[in-house]
Amino acid sequence: MATLSLIGIGSGDPRQLTQQAIDAIAELDVALVLDKGADSGELRHLREQLLARFGGNRLRVVRLSDPPRAAQGEYLARVEAWHEQRAERWEAVLREQLGAQQTAGMLVWGDPAFYDSTIRIAQAIKRRGAIPLELKVIPGISSIQLLAAAHQIALNQLNGTIHITTGRRLRDEGLPQGIDEAVVMLDGQCSFLQCAAPESEIFWGACLGSADEQLIRGSVAEVGEQIRQAREALRERKGWVMDIYLLRNVRGGNERAEAPSSTPCSR
Ligand SMILES: C[S@@+](CC[C@H](N)C(=O)[O-])C[C@H]1O[C@@H](n2cnc3c(N)ncnc32)[C@H](O)[C@@H]1O
Incomplete structure (x- = not known):
């Protein structure tokens, strides 16, 4: 079965990575890096630097654009619809990029448990069942x-x-x-x-x-x-x-x- 690792990275300073996070990055075949537009360029660059430093030779980095979030409507409904779209997009990329026994990863700012939707979206992909996936969550410094x-x-x-x-x-x-x-x-x-x-x-x-x-x-x-x-x-x-x-x-x-x-x- 393929694996999706959600890896907490702290605030981008490599010294905040735990040894567990470093080992998890080294094991990745594919890393998905979100491209959230101009304002997040610096944060994306930090993630890509960590991947270049700690990733293995086989690592492929795939940039993923985020669907736009609707500006109108009730807040929770808008966010839920957006998560659904993100799950579809991530699933399509995983299906295209990930071999059956391979490991994909996403670097999550801080700790994935605090105000971050990555775990929720990964679980939605798992529930949809189109790709058999084992999930791993590596804590980070929040x-x-x-x-x-x-x-x-x-x-x-x-x-x-x-x-x-x-x-x-x-x-x-x-x-x-x-x-x-x-x-x-x-x-x-x-x-x-x-x-x-x-x-x-x-x-x-x-x-x-x-x-x-x-x-x-x-x-x-x-x-x-x-x-x-x-x-x-x-x-x-x-x-x-x-x-x-x-x-x-x-x-x-x-x-x-x-x-x-x-x-x-x-x-
Ligand atoms: C989407 S949440 C992600 C939180 C993240 N998962 C964590 O554990 O820190 C983004 C919010 O976290 C806080 N945050 C994240 N990184 C920060 C930093 N380096 N300095 C100050 N606040 C930060 C801010 O309140 C920001 O609006």
């Missing part, structure tokens, strides 16, 4: 871990809960009651400016693990605008930016809040 290490913090407070969410959900729903720590990803709109209590502490990081890494921490009231400007400057210079932050509700030092800690967004 931006969540990079954020905590860069700021030298533990994400949870003593015996506390950590919530992981997106900028969209923070804007739509705020934080659930009782949540003191929230990691927010995929937030192109600096939602903390409208949705976090001004006294909340924010630990922000952009382009973590790269030469462009930037870190800012402080209360939202004090550093919120500084973060927005730093983010915008990076986006203008690079054409894209990835950033992530931890919001920590500060209510009398590390004491747990008696009042609900939820901070619903007014929008």
